[in-house]
Amino acid sequence: MSTRWTLSMLCVLGASCSVRNGMGDSGADAGSELAEVRDAARVTRDAGSDAGDARGPLPWADGTLRVQEITVEWGYPRSSYGRCESAQLVAPAAWFGAYSAAFLRDQRLYYSVMGSPGFVNVETGEIRTLIEPSRVQMGYSGFPVRSQGRFTLAVQSFYERAQAIVRFDDLSVTQPGRVIWAHQEIPPTRRAYGTSIVSGTDSLLAFNRVAVDPAWSEQINLYVINPDGTGLRNLTYGRPDGVFEFRADGDRVILTLEGQIQLWTRGDTAPHKIAQTQRAQWLPWISGDHVVWTDQRHGVRGDRVDPDNPEIYYMNLRTQEVRRITHDPPERPVVQDKATVQGDWIVWVDLRHASAPNGGFLGDRMAIYGYHIPTAREYALVNDAGCRASHPVIFGEHVYFDGFVPSVNRSAMYRVPLPVVP
DSSP states (O other), rough: OOOOEEEHHGGGGGGGGGGOOOOOOOOOTTHHHHHSSSSSOOOOOTTTSSSGGGGSSSSSHHTTTOOOOEEESSSSGGGGGGOOOOOEEEEEEEEEOTTTEEEEEEEEEEETTTTEEEEETTTTOOOEESSSSHHHHTTTEEEEETTTTTEEEEEEEEETEEEEEEEEEOOTTTTEEEEEEEEEOTTTTTTTEEEEOOEEEOOOOEEEEEOOTTOOEEEEEEEEETTTTTOOOSSTTTTSSSSOOOOEEETEEEEETTTTEEETTTTTSOOOOOOOOOOEEEEEETTTTTTEEEOOOOOOSSOOOSSSSOOEEEEEETTTEEOOOOOOTTTSSSEOOOOOOEEEEEEEETTTTTTTTTSSSSSSEEEEEEEEETTTTTEEEOOTOEEEEEEEEEEEEEEEEEHHHHHTTHHHHHEEEEEOOO
């Protein structure tokens, strides 16, 4: 079955996407968590939902959640999306903020297409989603990761306030996924927003669970489980703030907690700070022994909401070297943000060319810069006055990014090759 579906249908998901051996003890609340989800087939719709929200059994509980490739129309001619310097236009749907839940395999870049799991063929530009339109209209969405060679989805139901991690041994419409974790808010004294993001490796899966109480006070905890669903552990139980920013690699998870970059490695009892300062840190990324993040230590004020001269920092976890990557003096402050690292390269968003370079994350001129770690050389990768570039991430020999072209008022996914360093 291959039904064509326009991108406008994908926008239905906007509301539901707002806003890693054994793992030791499962934490203070893990016993009740495991009791709730021991048998996923027993997870039922929240009895407190309004009658109008009744949608039938959850698809991961009754075994009907399957994935199928459904072709998505571009909606507009490719020429109407505008250009970003010499970058190649890849797809009309951008990252939607969840760019850590993405991977490249066989020329297919899997990511969340406006909240629906899917992929784009980076050579042909063909886009396909993996949840059928009827599910999307019912408020289901998800993020794809790959773990131990298997396709895994963190799915959520906006209406039923339920979440699940579902693993597929075979990407076939005839093969239902296997639920390895599930949760639903029962009774409805706390209402789940859903899984905001997931990150996976061959060693573990990390995900967060978001809920609010009747007074709209958020509780956002970060969990890890083994790829088979065992060893559930809450890494942040009882900590004062929630976790939206994290990234798994190997046996490690890097995260922002209590305003600082923290690291958890299998065997640790809890995450620990890796480069403590008195200033805010945010948006970490890990690849192997390399960690990068945004650091506010050189600004006299500021945080991630209202930054003041934040810089990109790097740490080698093996050697413990900490390196300041960008250097802007207090008299010429610049916002740099959204750094990622892969192999020998660090890439980030840079506002040095904006009319208000220290004025916030969304400047009128947003460039992407790269830093080659072995040679300590900096390169301008995307610097186009007619294209605001953001959310860069490295796959293979290319940097993929979101590009907004004001002249046509549209965003799309683009890519540029990494430089050849002599």
